[in-house]
Amino acid sequence: MRSVQVPLGERSYTITVGNGLIAKLGDHCRRLKLGERCVVITDTNVGPRFANDAVKALKMAGFVPSVVTVPAGETAKSFKVVADCYDQLAMKRLERKSFVVALGGGVVGDLAGFVAATYLRGIPFVQVPTTLLAQVDSSVGGKVGVNLKAGKNLVGAFHQPRAVLCDLDTLASLPEREFRAGFGEIIKYGVIRDNELFKRLEKEIDKLLARDAAALTNVIARCCTIKAEVVAADETESGLRASLNFGHTLGHAIEVVSGYGEYLHGEAISIGQVAAARLSARLLGFPEKDADRVRDLFAKAGLPVTMKIVPKKREALFDAMRLDKKVAGGELKFVLVKALGDVVWGQRVPDADINAVLAGITA
Amino acid sequence: MRSVQVPLGERSYTITVGNGLIAKLGDHCRRLKLGERCVVITDTNVGPRFANDAVKALKMAGFVPSVVTVPAGETAKSFKVVADCYDQLAMKRLERKSFVVALGGGVVGDLAGFVAATYLRGIPFVQVPTTLLAQVDSSVGGKVGVNLKAGKNLVGAFHQPRAVLCDLDTLASLPEREFRAGFGEIIKYGVIRDNELFKRLEKEIDKLLARDAAALTNVIARCCTIKAEVVAADETESGLRASLNFGHTLGHAIEVVSGYGEYLHGEAISIGQVAAARLSARLLGFPEKDADRVRDLFAKAGLPVTMKIVPKKREALFDAMRLDKKVAGGELKFVLVKALGDVVWGQRVPDADINAVLAGITA
Numbered sequence: 001m002r003s004v005q006v007p008l009g010e011r012s013y014t015i016t017v018g019n020g021l022i023a024k025l026g027d028h029c030r031r032l033k034l035g036e037r038c039v040v041i042t043d044t045n046v047g048p049r050f051a052n053d054a055v056k057a058l059k060m061a062g063f064v065p066s067v068v069t070v071p072a073g074e075t076a077k078s079f080k081v082v083a084d085c086y087d088q089l090a091m092k093r094l095e096r097k098s099f100v101v102a103l104g105g106g107v108v109g110d111l112a113g114f115v116a117a118t119y120l121r122g123i124p125f126v127q128v129p130t131t132l133l134a135q136v137d138s139s140v141g142g143k144v145g146v147n148l149k150a151g152k153n154l155v156g157a158f159h160q161p162r163a164v165l166c167d168l169d170t171l172a173s174l175p176e177r178e179f180r181a182g183f184g185e186i187i188k189y190g191v192i193r194d195n196e197l198f199k200r201l202e203k204e205i206d207k208l209l210a211r212d213a214a215a216l217t218n219v220i221a222r223c224c225t226i227k228a229e230v231v232a233a234d235e236t237e238s239g240l241r242a243s244l245n246f247g248h249t250l251g252h253a254i255e256v257v258s259g260y261g262e263y264l265h266g267e268a269i270s271i272g273q274v275a276a277a278r279l280s281a282r283l284l285g286f287p288e289k290d291a292d293r294v295r296d297l298f299a300k301a302g303l304p305v306t307m308k309i310v311p312k313k314r315e316a317l318f319d320a321m322r323l324d325k326k327v328a329g330g331e332l333k334f335v336l337v338k339a340l341g342d343v344v345w346g347q348r349v350p351d352a353d354i355n356a357v358l359a360g361i362t363a
Numbered sequence: 364m365r366s367v368q369v370p371l372g373e374r375s376y377t378i379t380v381g382n383g384l385i386a387k388l389g390d391h392c393r394r395l396k397l398g399e400r401c402v403v404i405t406d407t408n409v410g411p412r413f414a415n416d417a418v419k420a421l422k423m424a425g426f427v428p429s430v431v432t433v434p435a436g437e438t439a440k441s442f443k444v445v446a447d448c449y450d451q452l453a454m455k456r457l458e459r460k461s462f463v464v465a466l467g468g469g470v471v472g473d474l475a476g477f478v479a480a481t482y483l484r485g486i487p488f489v490q491v492p493t494t495l496l497a498q499v500d501s502s503v504g505g506k507v508g509v510n511l512k513a514g515k516n517l518v519g520a521f522h523q524p525r526a527v528l529c530d531l532d533t534l535a536s537l538p539e540r541e542f543r544a545g546f547g548e549i550i551k552y553g554v555i556r557d558n559e560l561f562k563r564l565e566k567e568i569d570k571l572l573a574r575d576a577a578a579l580t581n582v583i584a585r586c587c588t589i590k591a592e593v594v595a596a597d598e599t600e601s602g603l604r605a606s607l608n609f610g611h612t613l614g615h616a617i618e619v620v621s622g623y624g625e626y627l628h629g630e631a632i633s634i635g636q637v638a639a640a641r642l643s644a645r646l647l648g649f650p651e652k653d654a655d656r657v658r659d660l661f662a663k664a665g666l667p668v669t670m671k672i673v674p675k676k677r678e679a680l681f682d683a684m685r686l687d688k689k690v691a692g693g694e695l696k697f698v699l700v701k702a703l704g705d706v707v708w709g710q711r712v713p714d715a716d717i718n719a720v721l722a723g724i725t726a
Contacts, residue, residue, distance in 0.1 A: 079446050090513035090686065118481070121508065121519040121599075145484065150453035156484040157520065236484075323453065 002221040006140065006228040008235060011160045015140060015224045017217055021167035022053045022128065025101070026061025032162045034124055035097030036064045039089055041112035042103040045072040046130050049173060054103055054128065065101075066092045070111065074261060077111050077146040077153075085115045099124040099162070105131035105178075106138035106265065110153070113144030117159030127161040130170035132182025132216075133266050136189070136223035139164050141231040141241075151323045152252050158236055166220055168213060176302075177264065180209065183301035184266025186219060188273060189226045191294060192246050195341035197222055202293070205300050242345040246335040247273030253320035257313060263304070270303035271361065278357045279349060280336040290340055309362045317358070318351070365584040369503065369591040371598060374523045378503060378587045380580055384530035385416045385491065388464070389424025395525045397487055398460030399427045402452055404475035405466040408435040409493050412536060417466055417491065428464075429455045433474065437624060440474050440509040440516075448478045462487040462525070468494035468541075469501035469628065473516070476507030480522030490524040493533035495545025496629050499552070499586035502527045504594040504604075514686045515615050521599055529583055531576055539665075540627065543572070546664035547629025549582060551636060552589045554657060555609045558704035560585055565656070568663050605708040609698040610636030616683035620676060626667070633666035634724060641720045642712060643699040653703055672725045680721070681714070 001018030016028070029038070038058060042051050047069045058065040068088045070076045089100075102112035102125060109127055116125035129139035145156020171179065183205075190198030200219075201208070207215045227244070234241040251272030254263055263271075277294040280286035295305050309317070321332055332354070335345045364381030379391070392401070401421060405414050410432045421428040431451045433439045452463075465475035465488060472490055479488035492502035508519020534542065546568075553561030563582075564571070570578045590607070597604040614635030617626055626634075640657040643649035658668050672680070684695055695717070698708045 079442055083442050086511055086518055087513065090511055090517060093686065118518050118520055120517060121506065121521055143484065148449055148453055150450065154453060154483060155449055155481050157481055158484055323456065 002217055004221055004224045004228055006160075007232045008160060011142075013161060013163050015164040015166065015228070017135070017166040017168070017221045017224065019168045019213070021165040022050055022169070023057050025054050025126075025128065025165060026057040026059070026063060028163050028165060029058065029063060029099070029101075029126060030061045032124070032126075034099045034162070035095055036062070037092060037094055037098040038063055038065050038101060039092055039094060039098075040065055040067045040101040040103050041070065041085060041108060041115065042067065043070050043072040043076060043105075043108050046104040046108065046170075050103060050130065050170060054101065058101075070108070074107055074147070076107055079146065081111060082115060082146055085111070086119060089115065089119050094119065094123065096120050096123060099126060101126045101128060102139075102161075103128045103130065104134075105129065106134040109134055109139050110144050110156075111146060113142075113159055113161070114146055114156055117144050117157035122159060124162045125159070127164040129164065129166055131174060132171055132179055132220075133185055135166040135220055136182060137185040137227065139166070140224055140227045142235070151256055151320065154323075164224075166224070168216060171211060171216070179211070180302040181264040181266025183208075183298070184264075184268075184270045184273075184303055186223055187294075187297055187301065188244075188246055188269070189223045191273065191277070191337055191340060192243050192335070192343045193226050193230070193341055194222070195339075197226075198297070198340050202297055205297065209301065239345075243335055243343045245345070246337070246343055247276045249321050249332065249334055250275050250317070253317045254307065256320040257316045267304050270298045270301075270305060271307050274298060274305045275357050275361050276334060277337060278360060279334060279353060280338070282353055282357065283347070283349065284336050284338050284344070286337050286339065293340075306361050309358070314355070314358060318354075365580055367584055367587045367591055369523075370595045371523060374505075376524060376526050378527040378529065378591070380498070380529040380531070380584045380587065382531050382576070384528040385413055385532070386420050388417050388489075388491065388528060389420040389422070389426060391526055391528060392421065392426065392462070392464075392489060393424045395487070395489075397462045397525070398458060399425070400455065400457055400461040401426055401428050401464060402455055402457060402461075403428055403430045403464040403466050404433065404448060404471060404478065405430065406433050406435040406439060406468075406471050409467040409471065409533075413466060413493065413533060417464065421464075433471070437470055437510070439470050442509065444474060445478060445509055448474070449482060452478065452482050457482065457486065459483050459486055462489060464489045464491060465502075465524075466491045466493065467497075468492065469497040472497055472502050473507050473519070474509060476505075476522055476524070477509055477519060480507050480520040485522060487525045488522070490527040492527065492529055494537060495534055495542055495583075496548055498529040498583055499545060500548040500590065502529070503587055503590045505598070514619055514683065517686075527587075529587070531579060531583075534574060534579070542574070543665040544627040544629025546571075546661070547631075547633045547636075547666055549586055550657075550660055550664065551607075551609055551632070552586045554636065554640070554700055554703060555606050555698070555706045556589050556593070556704055557585070558702075560589075561660070561703050565660055568660065572664065602708075606698055606706045608708070609700070609706055610639045612684050612695065612697055613638050613680070616680045617670065619683040620679045630667050633661045633664075633668060634670050637661060637668045638720050638724050639697060640700060641723060642697060642716060643701070645716055645720065646710070646712065647699050647701050647707070649700050649702065656703075669724050672721070677718070677721060681717075
């Protein structure tokens with residue numbers, strides 16, 4: 001078991017990585033001095049597997065839990081589902097000290113976190129991420145949100161969880177494709193901030209894909225540590241935190257244009273990062289051979305590094321990128337990499353360069 | 364013209380009270396170093412009167428404003444309207460430095476503030492309150508929110524405006540009933556925190572009801588100063604700020620049970636405060652003659668101090684009070700007054716006392 005601190009003053013919290021953590025959920029919550037009532041928000045995939053264990057653990061620690069189950073998949077991050085959750089919380093008479101447990105992947109965490117951020121102007125919540133992607137990324141840092149038709153996560157808040165429990169046992173039942181998608185974010189941490197991690201991933205990728213517990217614990221804890229450092233330095237994304245968006249401008253646009261669901265988030269940002277590495281080579285002198293290594297590592301992890309795109313869909317990609325939050329003064333800005341482990345953000349990129357790179361990665 | 368500072372560190376802002384302020388909206392926004400694009404959110408009552416002036420002022424200062432008009436009335440604080448606003452903001456391509464102007468009464472301020480608090484995880488907003496109630500209360504302090512069927516303001520956020528402009532000219536066209544409702548909050552400031560203000564109101568109530576500009580400017584500025592002090596001491600309502608809820612536990616319940624709209628907010632909390640003053644006399648030794656003065660001042664302001672209620676509706680009132688945010692451990696808590704200008708909050712009140720007082724104020 002490993003613990004990582006997220007140092008945010010009075011909003012500080014601990015990420016715990018290890019096995020058998022859902023059974024200890026109640027004990028962890030008890031230490032946080034929360035109210036008795038709580039609602040576990042989960043989805044139709046994860047609920048049947050783990051909700052009973054979570055409820056049992058909470059009850060044993062003296063809490064009064066209820067369960068709200070939302071549909072599995074990105075479509076749950078909608079206002080209809082948010083409104084349903086509010087109604088359930090009101091029906092269960094949750095009060096200001098009551099809390100929400102987000103039990104599921106990134107979608108559940110973002111949705112449940114947004115509900116907790118806005119119900120009664122904000123009540124506590126605890127993250128129990130059950131996918132590799134959510135464990136290394138979305139459950140840490142307090143970004144919560146839901147989607148609009150116009151784009152992903154266009155509505156949201158900053159609301160830090162009170163604790164994050166990454167239970168490795170939940171990864172055992174994760175479908176292969178979804179497990180691999182987690183490496184979309186894991187490899188990112190190496191590229192943007194930790195050349196040693198990148199090299200370790202190149203070496204250990206097969207072991208990790210085989211879900212070796214010790215290797216996974218180390219890598220998940222390392223990723224959470226990097227994210228915690230970045231979030232602590234820049235909680236509300238006015239600077240450094242933007243570096244976490246490496247590959248995300250194009251990645252989000254791919255998700256929007258293909259209609260959430262065709263690509264998993266980790267797959268979309270894999271393509272986005274390969275493109276951003278190529279842009280970096282064109283504009284910042286990032287070595288082409290390192291851009292190749294980035295592409296090769298994503299490919300080894302079983303993630304897509306090219307995409308099919310008809311010319312008229314390219315216009316839609318640009319439109320979606322322009323609506324993304326990472327725009328200022330109407331001009332597209334990218335996170336670019338100078339060397340492995342070293343990125344710069346807020347880089348204005350001419351449309352011509354984007355087009356050239358898109359031509360290279362589209363099949 | 365009077366200025367009041369709300370000292371909240373990097374979230375500090377200025378409230379300006381005076382005539383002709385909408386014409387100066389653009390200048391005020393320019394000083395805040397906001398992005399070019401902005402959306403003025405207003406309603407079908409206020410828009411036709413003042414939206415053109417606001418847009419003109421913004422354009423003259425170099426901004427690129429659009430107008431979003433929502434239906435007038437409390438029903439606008441719904442998720443449907445919130446979702447419509449998000450879509451409009453996305454269509455107008457508002458970015459992180461873009462801003463929202465709330466031009467209207469408390470409903471528009473709460474709605475537009477919630478939209479600004481959550482769009483792109485929070486963009487700046489400026490309050491231009493056009494009712495007396497909004498000028499002295501809801502536009503200051505950053506509480507924003509929308510209603511659920513289960514209760515008022517059950518969903519919301521803390522999101523401070525970047526500036527508040529209280530233009531007295533907007534009060535000229537305010538219907539008499541709505542103008543008087545403003546005194547529901549104004550008198551409250553006297554009761555909870557300023558005996559001198561209470562006495563001044565007793566003396567000047569006729570002049571104020573005749574909308575005397577000098578008297579109004581002084582009183583509005585004094586109320587904003589009190590609210591600013593309270594908010595600065597306790598931004599997120601963990602203590603002192605709760606005192607602003609004097610009369611609101613019953614007041615909100617009256618609004619819920621009668622179905623928003625029968626009573627204006629200022630009317631509902633007038634009844635709520637008269638009841639809270641009586642509860643204070645029963646439980647804290649607040650002099651009955653001062654409770655009479657409280658009732659008489661509200662009555663002089665033309666606000667209701669009793670209500671009709673059939674016995675079975677009383678149960679609904681209790682239910683609504685228990686769902687209100689001001690509950691902890693399932694027990695109702697009230698703000699009570701010890702002496703005029705001096706309140707205590709978090710007071711547990713037995714149901715029997717509430718019933719006795721309700722019997723006294725129901726006709």
